[in-house]
Amino acid sequence: MARYRFCVIGAGIVGLATAHRLLCEHPGASVVVVEAENDVAVHQTGHNSGVIHSGIYYEPGSLKATLCRAGERATKEFCAEHHIPFDECGKLIVATDTAEVARMDALAERAVINGIECRRVSGAELAEMEPHVTGLAALHLPRTGIVDYRRVAATLARLILDAGGELRTGQRVVAIQESTAEVTVRTASAAVTCERLVVCAGLQADRLARLAGLDVDVQIVPFRGEYFRLPPSRAGFVRRLIYPVPDPALPFLGVHLSPTIAGDITVGPSAVLGLARQGYPKLSVNLRDVASMAAFPGLWRVAAANATLGLKEIGNSMFKGRYLRECRRYAPELTKADLLAHPAGIRAQAVRRDGTLLHDFVIERTDRMIHVLNSPSPAATAALPIGRHIAALSE
Numbered sequence: 001m002a003r004y005r006f007c008v009i010g011a012g013i014v015g016l017a018t019a020h021r022l023l024c025e026h027p028g029a030s031v032v033v034v035e036a037e038n039d040v041a042v043h044q045t046g047h048n049s050g051v052i053h054s055g056i057y058y059e060p061g062s063l064k065a066t067l068c069r070a071g072e073r074a075t076k077e078f079c080a081e082h083h084i085p086f087d088e089c090g091k092l093i094v095a096t097d098t099a100e101v102a103r104m105d106a107l108a109e110r111a112v113i114n115g116i117e118c119r120r121v122s123g124a125e126l127a128e129m130e131p132h133v134t135g136l137a138a139l140h141l142p143r144t145g146i147v148d149y150r151r152v153a154a155t156l157a158r159l160i161l162d163a164g165g166e167l168r169t170g171q172r173v174v175a176i177q178e179s180t181a182e183v184t185v186r187t188a189s190a191a192v193t194c195e196r197l198v199v200c201a202g203l204q205a206d207r208l209a210r211l212a213g214l215d216v217d218v219q220i221v222p223f224r225g226e227y228f229r230l231p232p233s234r235a236g237f238v239r240r241l242i243y244p245v246p247d248p249a250l251p252f253l254g255v256h257l258s259p260t261i262a263g264d265i266t267v268g269p270s271a272v273l274g275l276a277r278q279g280y281p282k283l284s285v286n287l288r289d290v291a292s293m294a295a296f297p298g299l300w301r302v303a304a305a306n307a308t309l310g311l312k313e314i315g316n317s318m319f320k321g322r323y324l325r326e327c328r329r330y331a332p333e334l335t336k337a338d339l340l341a342h343p344a345g346i347r348a349q350a351v352r353r354d355g356t357l358l359h360d361f362v363i364e365r366t367d368r369m370i371h372v373l374n375s376p377s378p379a380a381t382a383a384l385p386i387g388r389h390i391a392a393l394s395e
């Protein structure tokens with residue numbers, strides 16, 4: 001049986017950044033990444049908005065606030081070093097009514113505490129900066145950017161291989177056993193042992209933790225993020241990322257307009273409860289996922305506490321007109337004909353049995369294992385510092 005110093009499960013951006021960091025800090029150490037899919041970045045890392053977040057939203061002192069801020073810089077430096085295109089296009093958080101102006105001003109105070117460069121702009125200045133966007137006022141975050149995280153993940157994978165690491169794709173982990181001396185990881189066709197195991201399984205994080213014998217209180221609940229794309233006739237419709245003011249009670253940021261590094265402008269994502277953790281077409285259902293959600297009291301509590309919002313999101317998902325209403329609050333010229341089909345993403349959101357949505361990154365440890373139990377947005381932005389953080393915990 002092959003033996004490694006470090007094994008990382010999951011070749012999303014968090015697992016790859018961790019394996020890369022481990023190889024940087026332990027040159028020559030044996031490192032293997034085990035991935036269920038046939039390629040890297042197949043799930044959340046390859047289905048997101050591609051935003052390099054600045055870190056304005058997050059609770060001061062939280063892992064999200066600290067690691068996102070470091071990640072914004074680290075991601076741009078990494079991209080510059082490895083010739084990955086990115087664009088520091090900036091972002092506007094647009095308030096469209098007086099209640100949102102109050103929440104926006106609170107966000108500006110948080111920006112100061114979090115050390116984020118940000119400037120309040122008036123409705124008139126907003127119209128000058130983005131002629132197709134309207135609002136009472138906005139916050140301008142000049143450092144927010146865009147990138148294709150698939151390119152970042154592919155580059156990390158190449159660097160891992162160049163540094164002597166191994167990448168075993170198409171190998172779904174089905175068993176994990178920790179003993180005092182080592183950890184054994186089994187797939188259907190192979191087994192490896194390692195001194196330290198790091199699990200970065202995204203949408204399957206809770207299942208792998210239970211497989212490894214951890215008594216975890218959380219379950220991953222999939223929230224579909226459905227997008228549209230503007231037609232080529234709307235090229236240049238916005239130059240910056242345009243976001244609504246988020247609801248502070250929710251971990252999602254609302255439907256936004258995002259220029260992408262490929263030259264499109266996406267509209268989205270929504271946040272609809274998914275019936276399959278890894279099923280991307282609209283009506284995907286996975287019976288195992290549905291059964292585990294139905295048996296999980298936390299989900300029923302979240303559903304009860306957010307019934308109105310949940311129904312609104314389902315309505316937005318089913319009827320383009322309702323989705324459009326969200327966008328037209330700040331981009332009134334958009335019409336139904338502007339919303340073209342675009343692939344969805346699925347967010348892994350950890351929820352406690354008592355129905356609490358976990359907002360921060362959550363990392364659990366045993367003697368020889370580290371499990372990343374919650375790595376939602378902005379974990380793509382924060383992946384490089386998360387990798388550094390985990391590598392420090394693996395000492």
Ligand SMILES: Cc1cc2nc3c(=O)[nH]c(=O)nc-3n(C[C@H](O)[C@H](O)[C@H](O)COP(=O)(O)OP(=O)(O)OC[C@H]3O[C@@H](n4cnc5c(N)ncnc54)[C@H](O)[C@@H]3O)c2cc1C
Nearest residue numbers: 010012013014036044045048049051173202225345379381
């Ligand atoms: C719609 C959407 C929009 C988002 N927008 C942004 C954004 O603009 N900016 C940002 O910073 N973040 C964004 N995010 C969040 C970001 O994409 C995720 O936080 C990040 O990709 C998480 O990376 P990960 O490596 O933890 O998970 P993943 O990318 O999901 O990777 C987990 C990997 O583990 C593998 N795995 C699972 N089970 C097993 C097993 N049994 N054996 C082997 N391998 C296994 C999976 O196949 C997968 O490859 C968004 C997410 C979504 C869904």
